[in-house]
Amino acid sequence: xxxxxxxxxxxxxxxxxxxxxxxxxxxxxxxxxxxxxxxxxxxxxxxxxxxxxxxxxxxxxxxxxxxxxxxxxxxxxxxxxxxxxxxxxxxxxxxxxxxxxxxxxxxxxxxxxxxxxxxxxxxxxxxxxxxxxxxxxxxxxxxxxxxxxxxxxxxxxxxxxxxxxxxxxxxxxxxx
Amino acid sequence: xxxxxxxxxxxxxxxxxxxxxxxxxxxxxxxxxxxxxxxxxxxxxxxxxxxxxxxxxxxxxxxxxxxxxxxxxxxxxxxxxxxxxxxxxxxxxxxxxxxxxxxxxxxxxxxxxxxxxxxxxxxxxxxxxxxxxxxxxxxxxxxxxxxxxxxxxxxxxxxxxxxxxxxxxxxxxxxx
Numbered sequence: 001x002x003x004x005x006x007x008x009x010x011x012x013x014x015x016x017x018x019x020x021x022x023x024x025x026x027x028x029x030x031x032x033x034x035x036x037x038x039x040x041x042x043x044x045x046x047x048x049x050x051x052x053x054x055x056x057x058x059x060x061x062x063x064x065x066x067x068x069x070x071x072x073x074x075x076x077x078x079x080x081x082x083x084x085x086x087x088x089x090x091x092x093x094x095x096x097x098x099x100x101x102x103x104x105x106x107x108x109x110x111x112x113x114x115x116x117x118x119x120x121x122x123x124x125x126x127x128x129x130x131x132x133x134x135x136x137x138x139x140x141x142x143x144x145x146x147x148x149x150x151x152x153x154x155x156x157x158x159x160x161x162x163x164x165x166x167x168x169x170x171x172x173x174x175x176x
Numbered sequence: 177x178x179x180x181x182x183x184x185x186x187x188x189x190x191x192x193x194x195x196x197x198x199x200x201x202x203x204x205x206x207x208x209x210x211x212x213x214x215x216x217x218x219x220x221x222x223x224x225x226x227x228x229x230x231x232x233x234x235x236x237x238x239x240x241x242x243x244x245x246x247x248x249x250x251x252x253x254x255x256x257x258x259x260x261x262x263x264x265x266x267x268x269x270x271x272x273x274x275x276x277x278x279x280x281x282x283x284x285x286x287x288x289x290x291x292x293x294x295x296x297x298x299x300x301x302x303x304x305x306x307x308x309x310x311x312x313x314x315x316x317x318x319x320x321x322x323x324x325x326x327x328x329x330x331x332x333x334x335x336x337x338x339x340x341x342x343x344x345x346x347x348x349x350x351x352x
């Protein structure tokens with residue numbers, strides 16, 4: 001039996017710049033109750049951008065949460081009320097300098113449904129033209145271009161270990 | 177240039193049952209500072225379990241964070257000091273009742289490196305034998321078995337929208 005959990009009460013713990021935290025008390029059968037710790041996130045986009053040489057555009061950046069430099073596809077969080085496709089165009093330009101002739105929706109998924117509502121909209125960008133890149137002032141990133149076969153190998157070797165990046169590469173490897 | 181961010185101070189916001197929240201202040205060049213909101217998670221395992229009919233074992237459960245019933249591969253968080261492989265064996269048994277003759281490491285990835293340190297250890301389980309299942313008292317789940325080709329179709333149609341589940345299916349589709 002699958003149970004939809006009714007919220008009995010909800011306590012706001014933290015309202016932050018990017019995330020909020022709340023703890024809901026939910027009702028289970030037989031008058032039992034449980035706490036659910038929930039991280040509220042505005043949602044995000046990620047862009048699998050592929051150039052004319054069939055290379056994927058990656059960004060390398062230090063991620064404080066994991067204290068590591070990660071290789072990821074370009075991504076960023078949704079501004080309030082922002083259309084995901086517009087956000088994808090904006091983030092691709094900001095992080096890599098690329099503008100894309102074609103932006104195509106690939107997939108929508110939850111990154112960590114156990115404790116967060118973060119929704120990730122994934123797009124495929126092709127027909128790339130290089131312009132100036134203008135990352136946010138607190139983003140220090142490097143761009144690299146990698147052939148799809150190499151990228152698949154990097155997943156196997158554990159060199160790419162970001163979930164959205166893995167989904168993007170694996171989902172589109174037959175498309176590009 | 178990629179910058180490794182030095183922690184100048186760290187504020188504990190919340191210590192919970194599953195997650196903790198802290199806010200780090202990090203130093204950037206030119207004496208600038210930024211806040212990093214970080215959700216600490218104990219890490220988790222997920223199990224791509226495949227039966228003799230080449231069907232994947234899924235669990236359906238309501239996820240409070242996203243207020244939806246999701247179709248996922250069996251998964252659960254690591255107990256303190258627990259070996260990930262032991263955890264995978266335990267969670268598979270608890271959630272589905274299956275015991276596996278073979279448990280093979282597939283991949284290690286971060287689910288949401290932008291704001292959380294959650295690490296996901298992914299295993300492939302084969303040689304399944306059905307026993308009794310004994311989910312945690314606050315887990316209300318349903319089990320279903322789905323052919324790999326159907327599962328891939330469910331990803332395309334957006335019926336499977338859990339990142340770890342997508343990675344598991346996509347990564348192992350040529351293995352099983």
